[in-house]
Amino acid sequence: MKNRLIEALPPAEASRLAPHMVVVDMERGRTAHEAGDPVEHVLFPLSGVISLMTLLENGGAIECGMVGNEGAVGLPAALRPRTALVRAVVQAPTRAIRVSASVMQEVWPHDQRLRALVDLNSEALYIQAAQSVACNASHSVEERLCRWLLSFQDRLPGQVLRLTQEYLADMMGVQRTTITAVARHLQARGAIRYRRGQIEVVDRQALELCACECYGVVRRACGHGAPGEGPGLNGESSGPS
The missing domain is CATH 1.10.10.10 (Winged helix-like DNA-binding domain superfamily/Winged helix DNA-binding domain)
Incomplete structure (x- = not known):
C-alpha cells in the first residue's frame, strides 16, 4: 500500500518527513476533522476513502470531494496553520500516514517538490468541488x-x-x-x-x-486517467499546455 503523493517526493525530501510519519487505521464513520476545527494533522491515505463534506444549516451534509491514496487530507495546513473548511469523514476503512501539521510547516519552506504537490492536491480538490456544483445543477x-x-x-x-x-x-x-x-x-x-x-x-x-x-x-x-489525459497528482503535466 502506497500513497502517491508520498511516493512522488524525492528520497531526500521524503527522508525529512519519514521520522515524523505515523501509520494509523481509521474505521468507517470516524471524523478526521470537523469544519471549524484547527487542522492538526495531514493524512496521506494508503487505502480506503475519506469524504469531504459541506455542512448545511439543517444538520445535513453533502459530499464535495473524495480522497484516496492519490491525495491527502488537510494538506493546505503544510503551508500555515489552517482551520478546516469542511468535515472529513472516513467512508471506508482507511489506513493512512499521519504527519503533524506543525512538522509539515517546518519542512515545507525547504522542499520545492512538496510545495508543488501541495498546489497540485489543492487544484485537484478544487476541481472536484467545482465539478460537483455543475454536476448537481445539470x-x-x-x-x-x-x-x-x-x-x-x-x-x-x-x-x-x-x-x-x-x-x-x-x-x-x-x-x-x-x-x-x-x-x-x-x-x-x-x-x-x-x-x-x-x-x-x-x-x-x-x-x-x-x-x-x-x-x-x-x-x-485526481490522476486516475490514462497517460496524456491530464496533470494528475504526479507533479507533471502530461497533456498539452
Whole structure:
C-alpha cells in the first residue's frame, strides 16, 4: 500500500518527513476533522476513502470531494496553520500516514517538490468541488450516482462497495426513494447488483456509459486517467499546455 503523493517526493525530501510519519487505521464513520476545527494533522491515505463534506444549516451534509491514496487530507495546513473548511469523514476503512501539521510547516519552506504537490492536491480538490456544483445543477440523479460509484470504486480494490441507500441519498442530497428507483434501474440494466448495505459493480463499462462527463474530468484531475489525459497528482503535466 502506497500513497502517491508520498511516493512522488524525492528520497531526500521524503527522508525529512519519514521520522515524523505515523501509520494509523481509521474505521468507517470516524471524523478526521470537523469544519471549524484547527487542522492538526495531514493524512496521506494508503487505502480506503475519506469524504469531504459541506455542512448545511439543517444538520445535513453533502459530499464535495473524495480522497484516496492519490491525495491527502488537510494538506493546505503544510503551508500555515489552517482551520478546516469542511468535515472529513472516513467512508471506508482507511489506513493512512499521519504527519503533524506543525512538522509539515517546518519542512515545507525547504522542499520545492512538496510545495508543488501541495498546489497540485489543492487544484485537484478544487476541481472536484467545482465539478460537483455543475454536476448537481445539470445532471440527472442516475448520472450522478454512476459517477459517484465509479469514483468510489477507483479508490478501492474489488467490486463490492459497502454502501446503504440511506447513505447514498445523504451523500447526494436527494430522497432515499429516488436512490432506490435509480438503483433498481441500474440493476435491471445489469450494471450493479444491490443487496442490503452492499452494491456490487457487475458491469463497470455500463456504469461508465451512464455516468456524466464529470466523472472523466475529476478522474483526470485526481490522476486516475490514462497517460496524456491530464496533470494528475504526479507533479507533471502530461497533456498539452
